[in-house]
Amino acid sequence: MFPLIYLVDFLAILFFFAILRTIRDRYQRRTTGLVPYPPGPPPLPVIGNLFDIPKEFSWLTYTELSKKYGNILFFRVFGQVIIVLNSPKPAKDLLEKRADIYSDRSVIPFYEMADFQFSLAFKRYGEPWRLGRRLLDRGLRPGAAASYRPVQQARARALLLRLLTSPHELEAHIELFQGELILAMAYGYEVQGRDDSMIDVPRRLNEIGIATALPGALLVNDLPFLRHIPEWLPWLSYQPLARLGRDLTRVAINEPIRFVKESMLNGTARPSLALENFQHAEKLKGQQREKVDKTIVEALGSLYTAGVDTTVSAMLSFFLAVVLRPDLQKRAQDEIDAVTGRERLPTFEDRTKLPFVDAVCKEVLRWQPVTPLGEFNILSQARNSDTRVHDLQVCLMRQEDDIYEGYFIPKGAVGNLHDPEMYPDPEAFKPERFLNPDGSLRDDPTLLAAFGFGKRVCPAKHFVDATCLSSSLPFSPLSTSRKGRALMADPSSIPILALSLGICVYPHSRGERKGNWTGLKKES
Numbered sequence: 001m002f003p004l005i006y007l008v009d010f011l012a013i014l015f016f017f018a019i020l021r022t023i024r025d026r027y028q029r030r031t032t033g034l035v036p037y038p039p040g041p042p043p044l045p046v047i048g049n050l051f052d053i054p055k056e057f058s059w060l061t062y063t064e065l066s067k068k069y070g071n072i073l074f075f076r077v078f079g080q081v082i083i084v085l086n087s088p089k090p091a092k093d094l095l096e097k098r099a100d101i102y103s104d105r106s107v108i109p110f111y112e113m114a115d116f117q118f119s120l121a122f123k124r125y126g127e128p129w130r131l132g133r134r135l136l137d138r139g140l141r142p143g144a145a146a147s148y149r150p151v152q153q154a155r156a157r158a159l160l161l162r163l164l165t166s167p168h169e170l171e172a173h174i175e176l177f178q179g180e181l182i183l184a185m186a187y188g189y190e191v192q193g194r195d196d197s198m199i200d201v202p203r204r205l206n207e208i209g210i211a212t213a214l215p216g217a218l219l220v221n222d223l224p225f226l227r228h229i230p231e232w233l234p235w236l237s238y239q240p241l242a243r244l245g246r247d248l249t250r251v252a253i254n255e256p257i258r259f260v261k262e263s264m265l266n267g268t269a270r271p272s273l274a275l276e277n278f279q280h281a282e283k284l285k286g287q288q289r290e291k292v293d294k295t296i297v298e299a300l301g302s303l304y305t306a307g308v309d310t311t312v313s314a315m316l317s318f319f320l321a322v323v324l325r326p327d328l329q330k331r332a333q334d335e336i337d338a339v340t341g342r343e344r345l346p347t348f349e350d351r352t353k354l355p356f357v358d359a360v361c362k363e364v365l366r367w368q369p370v371t372p373l374g375e376f377n378i379l380s381q382a383r384n385s386d387t388r389v390h391d392l393q394v395c396l397m398r399q400e401d402d403i404y405e406g407y408f409i410p411k412g413a414v415g416n417l418h419d420p421e422m423y424p425d426p427e428a429f430k431p432e433r434f435l436n437p438d439g440s441l442r443d444d445p446t447l448l449a450a451f452g453f454g455k456r457v458c459p460a461k462h463f464v465d466a467t468c469l470s471s472s473l474p475f476s477p478l479s480t481s482r483k484g485r486a487l488m489a490d491p492s493s494i495p496i497l498a499l500s501l502g503i504c505v506y507p508h509s510r511g512e513r514k515g516n517w518t519g520l521k522k523e524s
């Protein structure tokens with residue numbers, strides 16, 4: 001009997017909220033003169049388009065719907081309006097040209113409870129976000145990103161060595177590699193293996209962050225008043241989980257800062273974003289200093305959570321791609337061999353001589369976009385033991401009502417972008433599409449969409465460009481196929497590893513390699 005009462009109460013509350021939202025919506029529309037909403041599947045009463053919003057492989061569904069309704073799709077779920085932009089034109093028009101009103105993020109109630117909104121990726125559009133963003137844009141601009149190359153190269157080589165030693169731990173090695181890079185760049189910290197708390201804590205924080213934001217994961221995200229359920233109501237209260245989140249957040253963002261401050265005091269601090277910013281802030285005093293310190297802690301604290309899963313996902317896709325297309329592996333390997341003579345590992349300086357390897361990197365980002373639902377909305381992907389990856393939606397939110405191409409886009413609407421038709425035969429992995437007929441690299445600004453649009457575009461895109469090339473196994477229909485999994489499970493089928501600008505090559509087996517593996521050990 002009890003569960004039934006709960007269910008009825010629950011439905012009544014949802015109904016109530018849906019009515020409130022509809023009334024608010026009607027009022028909003030009246031003020032703009034009844035401009036029509038964009039087209040979309042017809043909604044059901046109260047729940048709206050709940051069953052039209054896909055939970056998995058959503059970009060494929062949106063693609064299908066776009067064929068019927070056009071490139072701007074309209075959904076309403078319990079009164080909440082969702083706009084899906086399915087082509088770069090409206091995305092650019094709205095997110096870049098009207099960036100002032102399309103740069104907010106929607107609030108995830110559990111994130112507020114757990115203090116996860118310290119992260120730049122989830123911050124509302126306003127002064128604290130702007131300060132943090134300025135810090136990252138300065139630190140990750142193209143010129144500055146180039147200064148991290150020695151670390152990227154050294155860590156890439158250490159990764160190759162680990163892959164040689166224990167190839168079956170592919171994913172863990174890549175994750176460690178990314179953690180090492182980000183902590184080195186942000187704090188000048190050298191990670192001491194996988195169990196180092198400096199990466200273990202943010203990793204756990206990431207896991208909770210992603211699991212709790214997935215659509216339908218926590219009821220409190222749909223019914224924010226549930227956050228007030230006291231802790232003494234076991235099973236129902238979200239407080240214990242939120243407390244764990246707050247504790248992890250505190251450690252994850254403050255411990256590396258403590259390390260930097262200590263090393264500054266004893267004169268051992270290595271160049272890093274933290275060091276540079278603390279040195280600038282030295283002359284500030286009082287509240288101004290506190291504000292800058294908080295910005296440094298939060299902006300740098302955002303980097304691990306925003307940067308590891310995205311890049312790991314990309315690199316895993318690279319492995320999948322080369323496993324599925326051995327002919328491409330060979331071509332890339334031949335290109336690298338021609339440049340290095342199989343006597344040394346490639347370096348950043350070789351990049352211009354490796355257009356095919358570069359094209360492979362680009363195609364990886366395009367083929368399995370890390371943020372497949374749009375460039376501007378889905379930030380990250382989380383791994384889970386079974387499917388490896390889920391998508392986490394970080395939505396941009398409209399701050400004001402707007403009218404675009406004759407359609408009304410209400411305040412608070414959230415949107416997704418997926419662009420499947422920019423390239424012919426988009427499901428195929430074809431690096432050649434990024435090459436000119438003479439074999440040189442083709443300039444393709446569209447690919448930048450992989451990093452988003454407008455003011456919230458990924459601040460690390462130049463850093464990433466120099467870090468890895470690959471994208472996401474989990475979103476690929478192949479990854480769930482038996483063949484795809486079997487191939488990934490067999491380490492001997494991983495013949496080359498091209499890191500970023502084709503820095504490194506990993507031949508099929510040690511026996512085949514003529515070059516100098518001892519040199520690799522020394523270099524790493």
Ligand code: HEM
Pocket residue numbers: 120121122133182302303304306307308310311314370371374375376377378379396450451452453454455456457458459460463464
């Ligand atoms: C293949 C790798 C990556 C891809 C495809 C990617 C893509 C994205 C996308 C699509 C967004 C959202 C942009 C928007 O809302 O319009 C984003 C935001 C962000 N990314 Fe990346 N990213 C990658 C790697 C990284 C790395 C390595 C870092 C850190 C070192 C990073 C830090 C961030 C941050 C802090 C934000 C939030 C920006 C804001 O809201 O202002 N990303 N990224």
